[in-house]
Amino acid sequence: MAGVKQGDWVVAAADQVIAEGKRRGPDSPLVCASGISPSGPIHLGNLREIMVPHFVADEIRRRGLECKHVLSWDDYDRLRKVPAGLPASFAEHIGRPLTSVPDPCGEHSSWAEHFKIPFRAALAELGVEVTEISQTQMYTSGAYREQILHAMRSREKIDDVLGRYRTAKKAEVAEAEEGDSDEESAGSSYYPYKPYCAACGRDTTTVSSFEETTTEIRYSCQCGHQDGFALGQADGGKLVWKVDWPMRWAYEGVTFEAGGVDHSSPGSSFTVGSQLVREIFDGQPPSYLGYSFVGISGAAKMSGSAGGAPTPADALQILEAPLLRWVYARRKPNQAITVAFDQEVNRLYDEWDAVGRRVAAGLADDWEQSVRARSVGSATRPLPATVQVLPFRTLASVVDITTGHDEQTLRILRDFTVDEPLASLDQARPRLDRAQAWVNGHVPAEERTQVRTEPDRERLDRLSPTEREALKLLVDGLEEHWSLPGLTSLLYGVPKLQAGLALDAPASPELKTAQRALFSLLYTLLVGRDTGPRLPTLLLALGADRIRRLLSFA
Missing domain, CATH: 3.40.50.620 (HUPs)
Incomplete structure (x- = not known):
């Protein structure tokens, strides 16, 4: 296109x-x-x-x-x-x-x-x-009885086709992971059918003979049992994988199939099957894609x-x-x-x-x-589909911080959706449920957000004058900037205000360094480590009162 x-x-x-x-x-x-x-x-x-x-x-x-x-x-x-x-x-x-x-x-x-x-x-x-x-x-x-009999009567032709592509036994078994391996023996000892033992129920059997007129098959099993039955009248086994697959193409009239790389390489199951479906089962191979x-x-x-x-x-x-x-x-x-x-x-x-x-x-x-x-x-x-789509990372941060508490989650998400306030958590589902499952099942415990219950007095007592000024500017601006875009602007803007610049001034390399230092300080004071969920999301989740209490250095 x-x-x-x-x-x-x-x-x-x-x-x-x-x-x-x-x-x-x-x-x-x-x-x-x-x-x-x-x-x-x-x-x-x-x-x-x-x-x-x-x-x-x-x-x-x-x-x-x-x-x-x-x-x-x-x-x-x-x-x-x-x-x-x-x-x-x-x-x-x-x-x-x-x-x-x-x-x-x-x-x-x-x-x-x-x-x-x-x-x-x-x-x-x-x-x-x-x-x-x-x-x-x-x-x-x-x-499949008719197809099985036809394959058994055509076993020499099948063996001839397999012989054109026969590979080492090890490679053959590896390719057969999703099915069963083919017999490697050639000539009159080759049979494209594997009986399940009538005594032990396993396929650890070896076919010893097949009589085309009576359709009687004889086999022996590793368990010691020997038996036989008429293929034209009874069923107790299956065609080996490389014969079974093309047989089904013809039986079902398959026009398209896909297969893994195991079956798609030259000389593998699809190549062999394409020959067998034409030469043995009078059919056509499907259009095919390897994945x-x-x-x-x-x-x-x-x-x-x-x-x-x-x-x-x-x-x-x-x-x-x-x-x-x-x-x-x-x-x-x-x-x-x-x-x-x-x-x-x-x-x-x-x-x-x-x-x-x-x-x-x-x-x-x-x-x-x-x-x-x-x-x-x-x-x-x-x-x-989720009715009101919110970023997955936002939902994950919120359920992490609230530990899935519905009322708190709804309160926080309403702060994210000021223009179209979320009426209920159902509007954020099923994505909200996916975020909850991911946080609970795939985020390591050491990466979960544990918000401090009390201010970090030791670190607050060591604040530099610059850090004290930054925290005061942040706390004083919470009410005016209480929205996700507003808090984002405030967080990045505090170092700009300290430098005598406007909130929307471009950030110089020096300002970016100051922003990173402020973020690290806030993470330490709020969650006890130097990283965490996105700070605007974290602040909205905590609420203004809790932020003021945790950042209070008076």
């Missing part, structure tokens, strides 16, 4: 998906697909697997076209390992389908459902609409199986839903995203608010307008 700072990747991807649909035929549905294995907490990295196809499907719907976004739950995958923080005793279930492992908290029907439920709630809050598909249900119902990692400040790549990674629910406690959508929409998929839960949250909100002001003033470019429109709602509904 001409005049746009960076290419609108959503528009470009939607164009490609629509073109792919037309190429396949006039009645071809438009299907965007995502796939997630609920093997552990579904983190912010997994959310990109959802958001990239969501934005593309949403753009197509905005154009008045039908587009389905399917979320395949890979809940028939094996439990690979027990994430950190969960009972180590669950290691006994490693190798079993995620839907056959009990809920670690005993609240839901299975391990898989335990992790699906909070993720579903987060998607609803984000305005993401998906059609869910349980791979357990698909495999155990026999929905980069999502990280958090100070942390490496997130892993649900490793545990401890922030989830969408965690992020939504401190980021308003439109803002979290914006975090994913504003970056091209091949650009990494870093989500900060520290002081950078303030800057993120500032950037988001600045975009909103530019859009409202008609100063935003096409790209900013498009990204904000995708962030504040979907094609079907707008997301809840």
